[in-house]
Amino acid sequence: MQSLQSLHTFALPAKCQKLVRITAPEQLHSIDFTNPFFILGEGSNCVFLNDFNGTVIQMENRGIDITELDGHYLVRVAAGESWHSLVIKLLDMGIAGLENLALIPGTVGAAPVQNIGAYGVELADVFSHxxxxxxxKQSFDTMDKSACQFGYRDSVFKGALYGRFVITEVVLKLPKQWQPMLDYGPLRDLASTEVSAKQVAERVIQIRRSKLPDPKQCANAGSFFKNPVVGLGQVNSLRAHYPEMPIYPVNEHKVKLAAGWLIEQAGLKGHRIGGIRVYEKQALVLVNDQQGNGEELLAMIAYIQKSVFAKFAVELSPEVRLIGRDGELSKGVEHG
Incomplete structure (x- = not known):
């Protein structure tokens, strides 16, 4: 058995039957995928609730290749590269477009699975293939944006291709004519100034560090729940009772609510079940005080979901992927 405690940032005491580190995609040909397996990057958006009865495959292939074309850059990145390190490297080279996604933890290969996003920008906005x-097929394939079926924190890799495809490389398309995206909350005050992509990234990093604890100091998996999307009728009813409720329009029929605000208004900041607690500075974050276990975490998730639904009639789903003994938990506790 191999310990997984140091390989996922929530740091529950779990083990796996076998750990395989992939440094070259060709190694995937030799893995027996008929047995239970889980693809792991930096372990920042998954939690191993129990010992895993299978093989954990950690993507550690590296490499960044940049092609400059007339109107844009094509950036080809190996799945095992750190996402945040990529953002900073490109900014240092004068290539903008990822600054709103700075300090998102995890690997580049994990980014399309979740369609990572922050401050008004999603991976899909800068994705090529x-x-x-x-x-x-037991062979390597290429997929374009439409084939990936990107949605809010969603993709085909969480649906039809779940457990059937291992991402080895991501190619991004970043336009040379950069336009800052400053429409989202704390970035709006930058719109009145002459701002650089690096300055936007610095503000994003500052905001994220003020809200999210460093997992090296305080075990956590970042934002734990998805921001729920509800219909206009429901949000109008809610705002009649809670006029200060923050909302973010999705389209003419749907609105996104702030999950952290809902949890805080339910009075759950600092709430503790065993070794698991709701972070005092940001209710969207759950923290493992080193002595927590999977049962306590599941109890906390259920308690938060029940409390928020009782107060707002809004269902919360975890954004973090929850891994049980035989694999990822199904929609019973949403894996996000």
Whole structure:
């Protein structure tokens, strides 16, 4: 058995039957995918609730290749690269477009699965195509944006291709004519100034550090729940009772609510179940005080969901992926 405690940032005491580190995509040909397996990057958006009865495959391939074209850059990145390190590297080279996504933890290969996003920008906005290993064909395939079926924190890799495709490389398309995206909350005050991409990144990093604890100091998996999307009728009813409720329009029929605000208004900041607690500075974050376990975390998730639904009639789903003994938990506790 191999310990997983140091390989996921929530740091529950779990183990796996076997750990395989992938430094070259060709190694995937030799893995027996008929047994239970889980693809792991930096472990920042998954939690191992129990010992895992299978193989954990950690993507550690590296490499960044940049092609300059007339109107944009094509940035080809190996799945094992750190996302935040990529953002900073490109900014240092004068290539903008990822600054709103600075300090998002995890690997580049994990980014399309979740369609990571922050401060008004999603991976889908800068995505060209990706490559990976198709388990059914036992061969490498390339997929464009439409094939990836990106949605809010969602993609085909969490649906039809869940457990059937291992991303090995991501290609981004970043336009040379940069336009800052400053429409989202704390970035709006920058719109009145002459701002650089690096300055936007610095503000994003500052905001994220003020809200989210460093997992090296305080074990956590970042934002734990998705921001729920509800219909206009429901949000109008809610705002009649809670006029200060923050909302973010999605389209003419749907609005996104702030999950952290809902949890805080339910009075759950600092709430503790065993070794798991709701972070005092940001209710969207759950913290493991080193002595927590999977049962306590599941109890906390259920308690938060029940409390928020009782107060607002809004259902919360975890954004963090929850891994049980035989694999990722199904929609019973949403894996996000």
């Amino acid at each position: 990706l490559s990976g290993y198709n388990l059914d």
